[in-house]
Amino acid sequence: MTNLATENIVAGPLREKIDIIVLCSLHVLGLTIGMALGLTAEWILFDGIEGGIISTAVITICSVFFGLILTTRYYCQFTSQVLELFNINLIVAVHLIAIVGGSYYMIAHFAWQNIALGVAMFIICGHGITAGYHRLFTHRSYKTFPWIEKLLLIAAAASVQGNVKQWLYDHHLHHGSDNRPSVVKDPYDIRRGLLYAHFGWLFWKRKLAPDNIILSQSAAWQVKYYGWLMIGFGFGLPGLIAWLLWNDPLGGLMAGGFIRVVLEWHATWCINSVAHKFGTNPFNRPDQSQNSFILCIVLLFLGEMWHNNHHEFPPDYRSGFSWWQFDSTKWLIWTMSKFGLTWDLKKTPRWKIKRALKRAKGQSLSLGC
Numbered sequence: 121m122t123n124l125a126t127e128n129i130v131a132g133p134l135r136e137k138i139d140i141i142v143l144c145s146l147h148v149l150g151l152t153i154g155m156a157l158g159l160t161a162e163w164i165l166f167d168g169i170e171g172g173i174i175s176t177a178v179i180t181i182c183s184v185f186f187g188l189i190l191t192t193r194y195y196c197q198f199t200s201q202v203l204e205l206f207n208i209n210l211i212v213a214v215h216l217i218a219i220v221g222g223s224y225y226m227i228a229h230f231a232w233q234n235i236a237l238g239v240a241m242f243i244i245c246g247h248g249i250t251a252g253y254h255r256l257f258t259h260r261s262y263k264t265f266p267w268i269e270k271l272l273l274i275a276a277a278a279s280v281q282g283n284v285k286q287w288l289y290d291h292h293l294h295h296g297s298d299n300r301p302s303v304v305k306d307p308y309d310i311r312r313g314l315l316y317a318h319f320g321w322l323f324w325k326r327k328l329a330p331d332n333i334i335l336s337q338s339a340a341w342q343v344k345y346y347g348w349l350m351i352g353f354g355f356g357l358p359g360l361i362a363w364l365l366w367n368d369p370l371g372g373l374m375a376g377g378f379i380r381v382v383l384e385w386h387a388t389w390c391i392n393s394v395a396h397k398f399g400t401n402p403f404n405r406p407d408q409s410q411n412s413f414i415l416c417i418v419l420l421f422l423g424e425m426w427h428n429n430h431h432e433f434p435p436d437y438r439s440g441f442s443w444w445q446f447d448s449t450k451w452l453i454w455t456m457s458k459f460g461l462t463w464d465l466k467k468t469p470r471w472k473i474k475r476a477l478k479r480a481k482g483q484s485l486s487l488g489c
């Protein structure tokens with residue numbers, strides 16, 4: 121007997137591409153129906169489009185319903201062994217809600233408090249990823265108190281990028297394949313294309329973090345409660361703040377939740393894509409990592425754009441080595457160390473950096489670059 125599921129998986133990349141197109145189309149359909157229903161309901165109830173509260177809510181429900189429930193039920197037979205359906209639905213739904221529902225609501229109900237809340241959440245949650253997930257938990261670049269670890273883990277959970285265990289596992293593989301591409305698989309390998317490295321890698325099933333990874337007590341706590349922390353602090357908290365302080369819970373949810381999450385996703389994803397494609401490679405690294413000045417625009421507040429430096433010396437608590445290489449995460453960790461909140465900051469000696477640069481220059485000259 122032929123196995124239908126296997127047959128469809130064997131059909132290969134074309135089938136997968138078609139599936140993603142159909143999946144996105146169903147989301148758009150859900151969104152369109154949601155908008156039609158929402159606007160009609162609002163017209164009847166308020167005798168006109170009054171504020172967009174109902175339509176935004178119905179758009180959200182319809183998009184999530186069509187995306188998460190209908191498509192998952194339809195596709196689980198065919199592609200669940202290949203595609204990461206939850207990620208696809210989540211990424212598409214959050215983008216649609218942010219771009220359509222969010223921008224509509226933000227324009228209809230413009231309030232500078234919501235913008236300020238979104239920017240503050242972006243900076244705080246973004247540093248949960250850079251100072252927390254990346255430099256503390258993955259590279260062990262410094263030490264801090266368990267309560268600060270927990271605060272960073274909460275901020276990182278609100279960034280909706282998965283729990284700390286899977287994040288650090290993926291990132292270890294990314295660095296592990298620097299010089300041994302055939303031995304260890306980089307989950308977001310730039311050689312598979314710019315879009316794949318940006319977010320395409322999240323659409324396919326990948327290796328899950330093994331159970332034997334040893335986690336600190338605070339990391340294990342975050343893994344256990346990740347879902348609650350993500351929803352509570354990523355979406356509930358901005359809605360609650362805006363509700364209590366300026367009586368606009370939906371505005372807070374959109375600006376501090378959905379729109380901020382989308383912007384933060386792309387800022388992080390740019391490090392895997394843009395920072396491995398555009399910029400300079402002063403350490404002549406084979407992983408194509410770049411010091412990407414162009415990323416100052418999106419990463420001004422996070423400071424991970426000196427990615428070539430980081431790949432050369434991953435344990436260093438800094439990504440920007442020179443005074444002009446602005447790196448807010450470095451300054452955050454350094455400032456905290458002055459107050460005794462962080463310690464044992466790992467810093468590469470200047471002579472080592474100079475020696476590596478000299479060696480890289482020599483290599484380039486001998487290759488005729």
Ligand SMILES: [Zn+2]
Pocket residue numbers: 294391392396409427431
């Ligand atoms: Zn990298």
Ligand SMILES: [Zn+2]
Pocket residue numbers: 254258259291295430434
């Ligand atoms: Zn790293």
